[in-house]
Amino acid sequence: MPVNRRRVFRRTAALGGAAALGAALLLAPAGSAVAAPVRVLGYVANNGGGVSVLDTATDSVTSALSDSQGGSPYGVGVAFDGARGYVTNVRDNTLTVIDTPTNTVDAAVPVGDGPAGVVVSPSGGHVYVSNYRAGTVSVVDAATSTTTETIPVGPNADGVALTPDGSRLYVAHDVVGPGTVSVVDTATNTEVAEIPTGNTPTAVAVTPDGAKLLVVNKFSNNVAVVSVATNAVIGTIPVGFIPHGVAVSPDGGRAFVTNSEGHTLSVLDVPGLAPVAAIPVGNRPIGVALTPDGGRAYVTNFGSNTVSVVDTATLAVVNTVAVGTNPVGVAIHAVPPAPTKLVAGRATLQPRLLGFTVRGMSATLTESHTGRPVVGVAVAFRTVKGHPLCTAVTNSAGRASCSADVPLLVGVATLLQGFTAAHPGDGAHGASRAHGWIGLL
Numbered sequence: 001m002p003v004n005r006r007r008v009f010r011r012t013a014a015l016g017g018a019a020a021l022g023a024a025l026l027l028a029p030a031g032s033a034v035a036a037p038v039r040v041l042g043y044v045a046n047n048g049g050g051v052s053v054l055d056t057a058t059d060s061v062t063s064a065l066s067d068s069q070g071g072s073p074y075g076v077g078v079a080f081d082g083a084r085g086y087v088t089n090v091r092d093n094t095l096t097v098i099d100t101p102t103n104t105v106d107a108a109v110p111v112g113d114g115p116a117g118v119v120v121s122p123s124g125g126h127v128y129v130s131n132y133r134a135g136t137v138s139v140v141d142a143a144t145s146t147t148t149e150t151i152p153v154g155p156n157a158d159g160v161a162l163t164p165d166g167s168r169l170y171v172a173h174d175v176v177g178p179g180t181v182s183v184v185d186t187a188t189n190t191e192v193a194e195i196p197t198g199n200t201p202t203a204v205a206v207t208p209d210g211a212k213l214l215v216v217n218k219f220s221n222n223v224a225v226v227s228v229a230t231n232a233v234i235g236t237i238p239v240g241f242i243p244h245g246v247a248v249s250p251d252g253g254r255a256f257v258t259n260s261e262g263h264t265l266s267v268l269d270v271p272g273l274a275p276v277a278a279i280p281v282g283n284r285p286i287g288v289a290l291t292p293d294g295g296r297a298y299v300t301n302f303g304s305n306t307v308s309v310v311d312t313a314t315l316a317v318v319n320t321v322a323v324g325t326n327p328v329g330v331a332i333h334a335v336p337p338a339p340t341k342l343v344a345g346r347a348t349l350q351p352r353l354l355g356f357t358v359r360g361m362s363a364t365l366t367e368s369h370t371g372r373p374v375v376g377v378a379v380a381f382r383t384v385k386g387h388p389l390c391t392a393v394t395n396s397a398g399r400a401s402c403s404a405d406v407p408l409l410v411g412v413a414t415l416l417q418g419f420t421a422a423h424p425g426d427g428a429h430g431a432s433r434a435h436g437w438i439g440l441l
Contacts, residue, residue, distance in 0.1 A: 039427045040291055041100065042298055042332045043085050044307060045073030048325025051087055051096070053103050054298070056291055056332065059309055059319045062103075067096040069108035076287075076329040077118040077127065082336055084142065086127050087329070088115035095129055095138075097145055101338035102369050107145040111138040117160035119169070121186070128186075130157035130171055137171060139189060151189050153182040159203035162186075163228065164210045172201040172215060181215055183231060195231050197224040203245050207252035207270065214255055214270070216243045223257055225273060235273040239266040245287045249312070250294040256312075258285035258299055265299055265308070267315060277315050281308040287330040300327035337430040339368040342379070344421045344436030345401075355407045356415060358389060359441070362401035363421035363434055365394050373398025374429050383410060384417045384435075416440075 041062075042054035051065040051073055070089030077086045078100065085098035088111070095115060097107040112131025115138070120127050127140040135157055139149040158174040169184040179201045183193035198217030205214045206228070213226040221243060222236045240259025243266070247256045254276070255268040263283060267276040282301025285308070289298050297310040300323075307327065309319035345362035361381045365374040379400035381389040387410055392400035406415070418437045425431030 039335045039337075040332065041103075041335045042289070042307070042330060043076045043078065043087070043098070043100075044300060044323045044327045045076045045087050045287075045329040046305075046324025046326060047072060047074060047090070047302075047328045049073070050324045051076075051085075051098070052323040052327070054307065054321060054323070056296070056298075059321050061321065061323060064324065065096075065098060065103060065105055067094075067105045067108055070094045070096045074328050075116055075118045076331040077120050078331045078333040079120045079124040079142070080122050081124055082333045084120070084124065085331065085333075086118050086120065086129075086140075088118050088129055090114055090116055090132065093131075095127065095140060099369055100333075100335045102367055102372070104370055109140055109145050109147060111140065111147055112136045112150065116158050117171075119160045119162050121162065122164065122166040126186075128160055128162070128169055130160045132156055132158060132174070137169070137184065149189050151184060151191065153184065153191055154180075154194075157182075159201075159216070161204040161206050161213070163206050164208060168228070170204045170206070170213055172204050174200055174202045174218070176200055176219065179217065181213070181226075193231050195226055195233070197226065197233060198222060198236070202243075205246045205248045205255070207248055208250060209252055212252070212270065214246055214248065216246050216257060218242055218244065223255065223268060225270065237268050237273055238275055239268070240264045240278055244285070245300075247288045247290045247297065249290060250292070254312070256288050256290070256297050256310075258288050260284050260286055260302070265297065265310060267312075279310055279315055279317065281310070281317060282306050282320070286328050289330045289332040291332050292334050298330055298332055300330045302326050302328060337425060337428055339430045340374060340423060340425075340432040341366050341368045342421055342423055342432035342434040344419070344434035346436060347403075347419065347438045348441045349412070349415050349438050350441040352405070355405060356410070356412070357403060357405050358415065358419070358438055359403045360401065361389065361403065361419055361421070361436060361438075362399060363436065364397065364399045365423055365429075365432060366398050367429070374423070377423060377426065377429065380422050380424070382420050382422070383414050384420060385414055387414075389419060 044052040072091035074090040087096040095109040112134040114133030117130040156174040159172040171182040198220035200218040203216040240262030242261035283303030287300040389404035390402035392402040
């Protein structure tokens with residue numbers, strides 16, 4: 001685990017994509033359904049404190065999260081549906097739980113001594129945390145945010161990875177000299193094998209088809225490729241000086257490995273067991289994660305306090321983003337919109353020549369999880385039969401309000417059934433609908 005042997009605790013690739021997001025439907029003002037835009041966010045663990053949230057659409061940091069019970073972020077994992085983020089705090093012995101749709105800290109879970117790596121089960125039900133100093137893995141129940149079991153695995157437990165079906169957990173042992181990776185059966189939470197891989201294995205990743213395990217051997221300056229079926233090394237690929245992190249492309253054809261003392265990102269041909277390129281990045285790159293489509297790699301530069309953005313087609317750095325102090329772990333994932341709640345008010349109906357005026361229609365939109373107002377979004381008001389009335393934008397309190405003149409043909413009976421207020425939803429906030437009443441003036 002150590003980024004530097006003298007600064008032991010001074011490093012995670014997230015599996016990309018959540019299929020449910022692409023199929024999500026939002027309510028449009030006219031009542032038609034449209035596909036929801038998808039946010040792809042990055043979570044950067046700054047070992048000097050805080051988690052930077054990065055919008056990959058703009059390559060900008062949109063917020064910085066802090067946890068009062070965890071000031072030493074190290075590894076990052078995101079649930080497969082994108083709705084929860086988990087950050088290990090290596091000096092605080094805690095796991096920070098983040099509600100990713102709202103980017104708020106929900107909990108701090110006590111785990112073992114020196115938590116480093118973190119990975120979430122495909123079901124999202126369990127989170128596995130490697131405890132470097134304790135030589136164990138903490139099993140955290142995601143529903144209750146509590147550690148329910150501790151698995152002994154051996155010294156210097158560092159990088160962790162799961163098979164796509166979640167049946168096997170791999171734990172790298174960052175021990176100087178010939179090293180091994182533990183294989184844990186997640187059905188029984190017991191270690192079932194040890195795989196010799198190379199000198200000081202520090203990070204692991206499984207190919208999307210579940211066939212191969214990639215192991216970064218820090219002091220062998222290579223990556224071992226292991227058959228998951230046989231637990232045997234089938235080849236090694238040379239990389240740069242003191243490699244540290246690894247991410248695999250969605251098709252499993254390429255791997256990306258940070259070289260912490262070579263200040264480069266190695267690109268590997270996994271089926272061909274061969275190096276492809278070495279891309280100069282920032283000072284002491286540690287973590288690497290890919291966007292769900294595999295089009296970009298995000299590399300944390302511990303010594304530069306930046307993230308390098310690499311185009312995986314051209315193999316060139318296309319952007320550099322300033323983050324917090326000493327960034328280590330990084331995860332990139334599609335994140336669903338935050339669920340919302342819309343509460344409608346009461347309006348009044350006033351007769352006028354050849355029609356009516358509906359005065360004071362209002363609705364207040366808030367996030368369901370936090371209760372925070374949703375500001376600057378449109379709310380459409382209609383009769384219960386769908387006749388458009390007016391549209392207004394929410395203010396700083398999340399309240400939208402407007403009045404509307406309607407013709408006689410709409411009818412008093414219809415208007416006295418009330419109105420509907422609807423927010424169609426967007427990438428950040430989900431759709432919401434409410435019914436309000438209209439009374440006679």
